[in-house]
Amino acid sequence: MTESGDNGLGGIDVVVLAGGLGTRIRSVLGDIPKVLAPINGRPFLDHLLDHLAALGAGRVVLSLGVGADQVRAHLDGRDLPLQVLAVAEPAPLGTGGALRHVMPRLVGDPVMVMNGDTWLEADFAQFLAEHRRSGRAVSLLCVAVAEVSRYGRVEIAADGQVTRFAEKDPTLAGPGWINGGAALLSRPALDRLAAETGPSLERDFLAQLPPGWIFGWRAEGAAFIDIGTPESLAEAGNVLPHDAIAAKGKTPG
Template identity: 40%
Template sequence: MIQECIVLAGGLGTRLRSVVADKPKCMAPVNDKPFLFYLLQYLIKQGITHVVLSLGYKSEQVIEWCEQAGLPLTLSYAIEEEPLGTGGAILHAISHIKGDECFIVNGDTFFDVTLSDFHLFHKQTQSKLTLALKPMRQFERYGSVQLDQQGRITAFLEKKYCEEGLINGGVYLTSRAYLQGLGLPQQFSFEKEVLEPQVQHNQVFGFVSDTYFIDIGIPADYEQVQVDFRS
């Protein structure tokens, strides 16, 4: 089982500015603890021992909290001096990984995927890059994902109203060798310059997990997570 994970925690939280003021999105308070606390607790329970935090905006706030939190994790910090885009952030952070393969999670999303099952699927399909997908009903905030019968992703569809479908849950599994071998620039979009082109090469698989999912990117879901995490 892979024990390393990158957390993409450099987001500004502009849509949450009214409720979280001047904080990185991962530090948005949820019942008096930062959202990041719950994400790291989840990773610990899943057997992760080394987390690389990809940081940008107000990185010192995140580091200060982490250094005082006393979590049973080895933490490394990959700090963007300038915005690198989602892809550049991943490429910068993956150089801090000790092994080759690692999980990657969004720092403003909680998706309760069983990582050992996710890893097994990744191995069985001999995938280069695997996404965790969440089944959703009646949504328009997210683009949807199409799969073939082998679990290979065949298309990413634009955001529009869907009665039901699969969305990208923001949890990935890939390897440093694979990403570094794509010849990518320092600054790029992971979605546009890795996911979409690699789907055309039949390189990307989707692991479906109908487990708890929330994205705190908008105030309504940020309010919902306060209730959900109270227990």
């Protein structure tokens, strides 16, 4: 299941939320921003930009916070695989606030928003096509995991409607579908977010949307890893490319 840049993300803007503190892996990275974590000899960001370029993203808007100067210094003067706009928060805003802050820079409809510590290999062309077919304001790329307690479960009806977000809970054990860290937002969703003030994109916005607003796309067979813990950061070396060109698919961000 591979997709070329010509028929993947179709040139849309991709917002990469990379302003988090990275407290869970500070013992490994020290003061290095999480998005610059070295994996297979290259910063995670370099892998991600190659990946998004191969998927056909038109432009990446990096939403930065802690370590923004380090990320900008890393990007400065580099031959990047696609256009990158780095925007720093004036203060910690949360994921929802960060997206609101960069919203005036975004063009096109829809845009994709993804976590800056997430690697996803799924059929993004189908994800985009199903989002448009569904007519929903938001589509979540959902992945199946063997243990949902670390992430929180997404409950999806037979027609694809997201019916519930279950919070992270150590007692919530077992397999299930989770938010894979990538979402497509059409203009009605962006307009609604712009009018709100909650800091969390997940808890204050997505989980509060009226029934029928969110389509949950089940990314069957997707490869998914986040690098938010020392264990998953170490495991990422087995998933991400070892060469200078990121994988072009099975395909986020």
